[in-house]
Amino acid sequence: MATSSLHLQYYGVNVKPNLLPVTLPLRTKLFINNHETTPSSSLKVTCKSSSDVLEKHVIENGKHVTSEDENRKSYTCVMKFGGSSVASAERIMEVATLVMSFPQEIPIVVLSAMGKTTNKLLLAGEKAVSCGVTNVSCIEELSFIKDLHHRTVDQLGVDRSVIEKHLEELELLLNGIAMMKELTKRTQDYLVSFGECMSTRIFAAYLNKLGVKARQYDAFEIGFITTDDFTNADILEATYPAVAKRLNGDWLSDPAIAIVTGFLGKAQKSCAVTTLGRGGSDLTATTIGKALGLPEIQVWKDVDGVLTCDPNIYPKAEPVPFLTFDEAAELAYFGAQVLHPQSMRPAREGDIPVRVKNSYNPKAPGTLITKERDMSKAILTSIVLKRNVTMLDIVSTRMLGQYGFLAKVFSIFEDLGISVDVVATSEVSVSLTLDPSKLWSRELIQQELDHVVEELEKIAVVNLLQNRSIISLIGNVQQSSLILEKAFCVLRRLGVTVQMISQGASKVNISLVVNDTEADECVRALHEAFFETKLQRDYTNGNGYVAKSS
Numbered sequence: 001m002a003t004s005s006l007h008l009q010y011y012g013v014n015v016k017p018n019l020l021p022v023t024l025p026l027r028t029k030l031f032i033n034n035h036e037t038t039p040s041s042s043l044k045v046t047c048k049s050s051s052d053v054l055e056k057h058v059i060e061n062g063k064h065v066t067s068e069d070e071n072r073k074s075y076t077c078v079m080k081f082g083g084s085s086v087a088s089a090e091r092i093m094e095v096a097t098l099v100m101s102f103p104q105e106i107p108i109v110v111l112s113a114m115g116k117t118t119n120k121l122l123l124a125g126e127k128a129v130s131c132g133v134t135n136v137s138c139i140e141e142l143s144f145i146k147d148l149h150h151r152t153v154d155q156l157g158v159d160r161s162v163i164e165k166h167l168e169e170l171e172l173l174l175n176g177i178a179m180m181k182e183l184t185k186r187t188q189d190y191l192v193s194f195g196e197c198m199s200t201r202i203f204a205a206y207l208n209k210l211g212v213k214a215r216q217y218d219a220f221e222i223g224f225i226t227t228d229d230f231t232n233a234d235i236l237e238a239t240y241p242a243v244a245k246r247l248n249g250d251w252l253s254d255p256a257i258a259i260v261t262g263f264l265g266k267a268q269k270s271c272a273v274t275t276l277g278r279g280g281s282d283l284t285a286t287t288i289g290k291a292l293g294l295p296e297i298q299v300w301k302d303v304d305g306v307l308t309c310d311p312n313i314y315p316k317a318e319p320v321p322f323l324t325f326d327e328a329a330e331l332a333y334f335g336a337q338v339l340h341p342q343s344m345r346p347a348r349e350g351d352i353p354v355r356v357k358n359s360y361n362p363k364a365p366g367t368l369i370t371k372e373r374d375m376s377k378a379i380l381t382s383i384v385l386k387r388n389v390t391m392l393d394i395v396s397t398r399m400l401g402q403y404g405f406l407a408k409v410f411s412i413f414e415d416l417g418i419s420v421d422v423v424a425t426s427e428v429s430v431s432l433t434l435d436p437s438k439l440w441s442r443e444l445i446q447q448e449l450d451h452v453v454e455e456l457e458k459i460a461v462v463n464l465l466q467n468r469s470i471i472s473l474i475g476n477v478q479q480s481s482l483i484l485e486k487a488f489c490v491l492r493r494l495g496v497t498v499q500m501i502s503q504g505a506s507k508v509n510i511s512l513v514v515n516d517t518e519a520d521e522c523v524r525a526l527h528e529a530f531f532e533t534k535l536q537r538d539y540t541n542g543n544g545y546v547a548k549s550s
């Protein structure tokens with residue numbers, strides 16, 4: 001069959017033919033065999049898409065009547081954009097251009113709430129509890145959210161009606177909270193869901209306005225089924241087939257870019273809206289990737305990928321080009337804000353590569369996260385800091401050789417529902433850290449800590465140490481002697497005493513516990529030593545590895 005090449009340009013951006021809208025908007029340029037053609041003409045074109053799929057397009061009187069792939073396939077990737085990527089009308093325009101600039105991709109777009117909307121919603125909820133019903137409309141955060149969303153739709157030229165109902169309902173909800181003088185976790189989840197519900201509606205409306213067919217979805221309506229653990233719900237297995245059925249089914253009957261709310265789900269038992277924990281849109285993206293068996297998951301951030309450390313602690317942090325799922329999961333779990341701690345699980349299970357990219361700098365290669373990578377030259381990948389950690393030293397009061405001690409200690413944590421991060425043990429003693437900041441809703445308050453100590457004191461002498469930090473060295477644990485030698489050399493120079501050390505079973509992480517007050521300086525010095533100098537073996541003086549300036 002003779003094929004032609006066909007592509008479109010909106011505002012200079014190439015657009016994939018099978019996303020041709022029904023009505024070709026103004027300023028559209030249509031190219032057939034690289035010759036510009038007037039969109040008003042009537043024509044039939046068979047062309048090959050960049051993924052070699054044959055497509056037929058019929059255009060009559062400037063209207064795109066049909067577009068068919070001879071072997072039409074569905075979505076090709078997930079593109080998740082975080083709050084920083086969609087913080088304003090200007091950013092939304094850039095993201096729309098970005099989405100359209102990959103002609104070979106048919107994306108499912110997952111969006112977070114605009115900018116800091118989630119934080120503002122939470123604050124508004126807290127204020128509503130105590131401000132009284134008559135003062136709800138004066139809550140500063142509510143006005144901020146209204147202004148931001150109104151300004152954004154106005155600047156994008158999208159009708160205000162796309163968000164008006166949500167803004168009205170949001171105010172009603174805050175009134176309800178003010179009346180009840182109570183903000184439960186369940187209500188809190190419903191409250192923050194307004195952020196993602198509005199950003200996705202705005203984005204879909206804007207793409208449609210540009211002439212790129214897009215359909216908005218609320219995750220809680222399309223099969224994201226979770227536990228009833230409000231504020232930190234887990235995605236249940238039933239989600240995968242349900243989401244695949246809905247998105248694939250809709251695509252087949254009416255192809256459109258899908259715009260899905262990140263972060264949200266529907267509780268299995270109560271059917272109420274849930275959230276997946278702060279930063280949960282990453283998990284939404286990887287869940288969709290696994291559900292549809294897509295070739296790639298893209299997570300677009302405001303940094304050039306996963307970096308060698310938190311750039312807020314040390315601005316000289318550099319992008320890490322490759323990571324394994326294990327490394328990324330460990331990094332996220334131990335506090336690197338860049339990825340949601342659970343987000344690697346679906347990607348690993350589906351063996352789907354995750355690419356972390358910068359929406360402010362799309363040309364930067366970013367970080368590619370896969371099952372395996374060449375570790376032969378890898379030493380240290382990234383340094384992660386988790387602050388405000390509580391450490392417990394627990395020494396058995398029984399004699400040496402007492403069995404069941406560890407089991408008893410851990411059963412106490414299990415009974416109290418407290419998770420333990422880092423552990424170092426001997427036969428009669430155990431040191432461990434508890435994470436008060438892991439769950440945004442469940443702070444380990446002093447009363448709860450006292451209760452833990454009280455229980456443990458029935459079998460052990462307990463020393464509670466607060467204001468500690470975990471520094472996690474993520475890397476090639478085959479090189480652990482080298483990593484430790486170098487790390488301790490740096491820490492000794494700084495005069496820092498390491499209070500606990502643990503090498504995780506995942507074999508990609510060595511964790512060191514230090515005082516909070518010393519932590520930032522340690523990270524900076526470790527970064528300098530590992531990433532800004534060259535490691536060289538110095539056999540001559542028997543010193544082992546030494547750092548030499550590169």
Ligand SMILES: Nc1ncnc2c1ncn2[C@@H]1O[C@H](COP(=O)(O)OP(=O)(O)O)[C@@H](O)[C@H]1O
Pocket residue numbers: 081082083084085112279300301302303305306307308309310311312335336337338339382
């Ligand atoms: N190791 C790290 N690599 C990259 N970014 C990090 C790291 N540690 C902390 N961050 C912070 O994470 C931020 C990106 O995560 P997040 O704010 O959740 O993005 P988004 O809202 O775009 O999803 C960065 O701006 C950076 O400040």
Ligand SMILES: N[C@@H](CC(=O)OP(=O)(O)O)C(=O)O
Pocket residue numbers: 081082083084112113118119195262263277278279280281282
């Ligand atoms: N908006 C939610 C979910 C999320 O994933 O956001 P971000 O992608 O901006 O981290 C939050 O702030 O937690």
